[in-house]
Amino acid sequence: MKPTHSLLTLTLALTITAVIWSCGTNEAPAPEDENELITTVRLTFTENGTTAPLKFEWKDLDGDGGNAPTTSRITLKASRSYKVDVEFLDESKTPTDNITDEVREEGDEHLVVLTPTPSSLFTYMATDKDSRNFPIGLSGTVATGSINQGSLRVQLRHQPPVNGQPVKNGTVAPGSDDVNITFDVVVAP
Amino acid sequence: MKNSQRVVRLFISLLFIGLLDFNKVHAQNTADCDCFVKGVVKDRETNLPIVGAVLTIKNTSKVATTDTEGHYKFDRLCQGNYVLECKIIGYKTTRTPIELQHSAEENLNLSEDEVHLQDVEIVARRVTSLTQPSGSLQNQSLEQTRGQTLAEALQKIVGVTMLQTGASIAKPVIHGLHSNRILIINNGIRQEGQQWGSEHAPEIDPFIAKRLSVVKGAAGVRYGSDAIGGVILVEPAELPYTTSSLRGELNTVGFTNGRTGVLSGTIEGRLNKWKGFGWRVQGTLKNGGNIRTPDYFLANTGVREQNFSAAAGYRSLKLGAEVFYSQFHTNLGIFSGSHIGSTSDLLNVIQNGEPFIKADFNRAIERPNQLVNHDLLKIKAYRQFSGHRLSLTLGRQYNQRAEYDLHGPQAALKPALLFRITTLTGDVVWEHKPIAKEITGQIGFSGLHQYNFTDGRPLIPDFEQSNAGAFVIERWIRQKWEWEAGLRYDMRWLQVYRFIGQTLDQQNHQFNSWSGTVGCVFNANSHLSVRANFGTGWRPPSVNELYSKGVHHGAAAYEEGDETLRPETAYNFMGTVEYTSERFRAEIGLYHNFIQNFIYLKPQSEPILTIRGAFPYFKYVQTNATFSGADLTSEWNITQRWEHTAKISYLRAYDQAGGDYLVAIPANRVENGLRFKIGKVIHSHDSFISIGHLWVDQQKRVPPNSDFMPPPSAYHLWSIQVGGDIILTEKQKITWGITGQNLLDTAYRDYLNRFRYYSLEQGRNFSVRLKWIF
Structure with a gap:
């Protein structure tokens, strides 16, 4: 009979242990933390020879879904040259998180691509370079064409190495979109 | 007519045997009808004797029942071939062919009793349902799947397919249903991870199992909510309570594709000092690299797995207890080429026809990847008293899933998503003493408490839930009929903690439902049996269906939950006809599963505009859906050496309310196998070679404009297997x-x-498997 008793005691002890163990692990729920949110894309155009920058923003402050994003229309003057700077911000955080610096730091695996449609709208040339001498595209120059209107697609391509081998080659193809948005553009007299 | 033919045949054969024996054994020709069959009936799992099992010798009037030690005996049988049938409520009916014929020369020195006596030990298997269709893998069929994932292995069972996320992640699909709609019972405990995710593979080491079985169709009564599509049972072998010495096995498997290596070992024994104490320790290691398709390698598709389990228990006739602990740990690489940021990325890959990212073979696992841990502690105890059996099962599971995105300049070390779910389960089952030796049954209560934390990007909120259920199942066997009926009631309380901005918002839900089952088996004769079952099951909406809100990466879809969703209820009709003869066996199963309030993602007309462009917009909505189909299997021993097997599964799923087909339903398929038993070759016994062919049709039943590309074309796959046993010592x-x-x-x-x-x-994949049993 002895093994029976000791066994029952053992079972009971284990049961109690299991129950006690289960009660001690409660913790309070914590808010989500989207650690890589980009809410705002800001383009700053500065006409050569002037000091008054023109700022245009694409904003979705509550992230994906919810309220629809807002976009400002880009208005530029025909046949001019502009210096352009691209910024990526997370304005849902206080203070605002500027992601641009991180993109620049990791320039070897990022590429900003500006694609005007129609292509005669303007020409864009990146002026910054990564360590392998490929463009990053956060800063560049824009030369507008004649009076026209169309759109501008802004892409932030994330092109991280695959199996340790860099894939960034200066073209849009490798990697995936971190940002892919479109502005309306007017090239006015 | 038939009976008289049989008598004639028996007479001729007896005469023939008699003539042969005449010259050799004078003393025995008068004893031709003095043969015995005796043996013992035992439970396969517990190894305990089964009392009151009814044994019949087909085509004779002989009936025997087992005594308190499980023994039975037939005497005064004539020489010849018979089929011994063993029936007991709650167990699958077994039919064992017996040969009461002695080989005269070899048996000359034996006493008369031994010559005419056959000792037949019957190992009966307790079944979860007599009337529901099921399938299982064990012994050789399980052996051949060693090294594969649980879902890959289960595909061998007709009606079971798999849902994959690339080469490394696979989930089982039963009759078109998967994830939350099927239950996995791992060693008697309901597996609780993050089943809702289609890229969340079951966290189970298949090497733990001695047997993998699938109960098809709604099995809500025995297993509770969620089992509306079926149940997968992962059953380990019984602990070695009776075998005297240390024993074990070592499995090694190598695959050419992915250059995957698997090593798994088990050691078990019993304590010699204390009778009835047994133990087992088991572990598995797996390491694989990039998988190769016929045209290119898939970058970052490696896998690592380290699993461990230990069990110890005590058993006597009256009571038993067991403790089981297991740890599952995996690191799964996710194909780099599948990472997309926007819909245009996806459309570009489809247009390109092959991935933009090319790779060579590599074992390194980089981002994106998943690190998953699953711990299970189980305590089980039972007591038998005057024909009753009371058992208690407790389980504690902790599942941690870290998903690392390729994405993001900020997420240096933190996973993009981290889920931590803890689940406590408790079950009490009372199997009552048979009533009038014909009715057996069980009454049970089960409880579950669970809490989940999600960190990282918004996907599902934190939640806590509790379940309580009670059920009763009764079985009645009378002559050719076996009946089964059951009823269950379940309640679920769900508390959701979500943040709206920085403020905590608590939502409470309560769901409850009845489930029922009724079924019968009609054993028309020794060849033909017919089974029918009607079962219901229910599934409360899961947290992702209620609250998810965001872009599903990889699926390129914006998915939105609905907090007002109601539970799904399944009504499942199943009919099976089984024909068995000496050389041919066939089973045809038909099913019709009607699911009321079926939850699915419905495409919305307007896309959602995000920082990564426009995504198609899907909302979780409810409809009434039907899943109807047929499963067919056959095994034909063409000759002593040649064997043919066939499996056909057909499924048609329809959205009744929407008047259209459902998406993501497995295509129909036909599988054929031809096996040649070579026998002994050099040192290898029971050697065989088999060739298999699988044809999978194109899924043509899809709603229009429901996908980024049309369903892939039909395909044919060929496979080959060779194997055998090398006996080293006894x-x-x-x-x-x-x-x-x-x-x-x-x-x-x-x-x-x-x-x-x-x-x-x-692409092509060769594997070599060696298992050393010692």
């Missing part, structure tokens, strides 16, 4: 096997692979 044996899958290196895509947009399926 106790030591090596089982070997070589398998070639996708022999012709066919380039194909499967509709149920979520990465079909990005890449081809695996």
Whole structure:
């Protein structure tokens, strides 16, 4: 009979242990933390020879879904040259998180691509370079064409190495979109 | 007419045997009808004797029942071939062929009793349902799947397919239903991870199992909520309570594709000092690299796995207790080429026809990847008293899933998503004493408490839930009929803690439902049996269906939950006809599963505009859906050496309310196998060679404009297997096997692979398996 008793005691002890163990692990729920949110894309155009920058923003402050994003229309003057700077911000955080610096730091695996449609709208040339001498595209120059209107697609391509081998080659193809948005553009007299 | 023919045949054969024996054994020709069959009936799992099992010798009037020690005996049988049938409520009916014929020369020195006596030990298997269709893998069929994932192995069972996310992640699908709609019972405990995710593979080491079985169709009464599509049972072997010495096995498997290596070992024994104490320790290691399709390698598709389990228990006739602990740990690489940021990325890959990212073979696992841990502690105890059996099962599971995105400049070390879910389960089952020796049954209560934390990007909120259920199942066996009926009531309380901005918002839900089942088996004769079952089951909406809100990466879809969703209820009709003869066996199963309030993602007309462009917009909505189909299997021993097997599964799923087909339903398929038993070759016994062919149709039943690309074309796959046993000593044996899958290196895509947009399926894959039993 002895093994029976000791066994029952053992079972009971284990049961109690299991129950006690289960009660001690409660913790309070914590808010989500989207650690890589980009809410705002800001383009700053500065006409050569002037000091008054023109700022245009694409904003979705509550992230994906919810309220629809807002976009400002880009208005530029025909046949001019502009210096352009691209910024990526997370304005849902206080203070605002500027992601641009991180993109620049990791320039070897990022590429900003500006694609005007129609292509005669303007020409864009990146002026910054990564360590392998490929463009990053956060800063560049824009030369507008004649009076026209169309759109501008802004892409932030994330092109991280695959199996340790860099894939960034200066073209849009490798990697995936971190940002892919479109502005309306007017090239006015 | 038939009976008289049989008598004539028996007479002739007896005469023939008599003539043969005449010259050799004078003393025995008068004793031809003095043969005995005796044996013992035992439970396969517990190894305990079964009392009151009814044994019949087919085509005779002889009946015997087992005594308190499980023994039975038939006497005064004539020489000849018989079928011994063993029936008991709650167990699957077994039919064992017996040969009451002695080989005169070899038996000359034996006493009369021994010559005419056959000792037949029957090992009966307790079944979860007599009337519901089921399938299982054990012994050789399980052996051949060693090294594969749980879902890959289960595909061998007709009606079971798999849902893949690339080459490394696979989930089982039963009759078109998967994830939250099927239950996995791992060693008697309901597996609780993050089942809702289609890229969340079951966290189970298949090497734990001695047997993998699938109960098809709604099994809500015995298993509770969620089992509306079926149940998968992962059953380990019984602890060695009776075997005297230390024993174990070592499995090694190597695959050419991915250069995957698997090593798994088990050691078990019993304590010699204390009778009835047994123990087991088991562990598995797996390491694989990039998988190759016929045309290219898939970057970052390696896998690592380290699993461990230990069990110890005590058993006597009256009571028993067992403690089991297991740890599952995996690191799964996710194909880099599947990472997309926007819909235009996805459309570009589809247009390109092959991935933009090319790779060579590599074992390194980089981002994106998943690190998953699953711990299970189980305590089980039972007591038997005057024909009753009371058992208590407690379980504690902790599942941690860290998903690392390729994405993001900020997420240096933190996972993009981290889920931590803890689940406590408790079950009490009372199996009552048979009533009038014909009715047996069980009454049970089960409880579950669970809490989940999600960190990282918004996907599902934190939640806490509790379940309580009670059930009763009764079985009645009378002559050719076996009946089964059951009823269950379940309640679930769900508390959701979500943040709206920085403020905590608590939502409470309560769901409850009845489930029922009724079924019968009619054993028309020794060849033919017919089974019918009607079962219901229910599934409360899961947290992702209620609250998810965001872009599903990889699926390129914006998915939105609905907090007002109601539970799904399944009404499942199943009918099975089984024909068994000496050389041919066939089973046809038909099913019709009607699911009321079926929850699915419905495409919305307007896309959602995000920082990564426009995504198609899907909302969780409810409809009434039907899943109707047929499963067919046959085994035909053409000759002593040649065997043919066939499996056909057909399924048609329809959205009744929407008047259209449902998405992501497995395509119909036909599988054929031809096996040649070579026998002994050099040192290898029971050697065989088999060739298999699988044809999977194109899924043509899809709603229009429901997908980024049309479902992939039909495909044919060929496979080959060779194997056998090398007996080393009385106790030591090596089982070997070589398998070639996708022999012709066919380039194909499967509709149920979520990465079909990005890449081809695996190419040719040879594997070598060695199992050393000591």
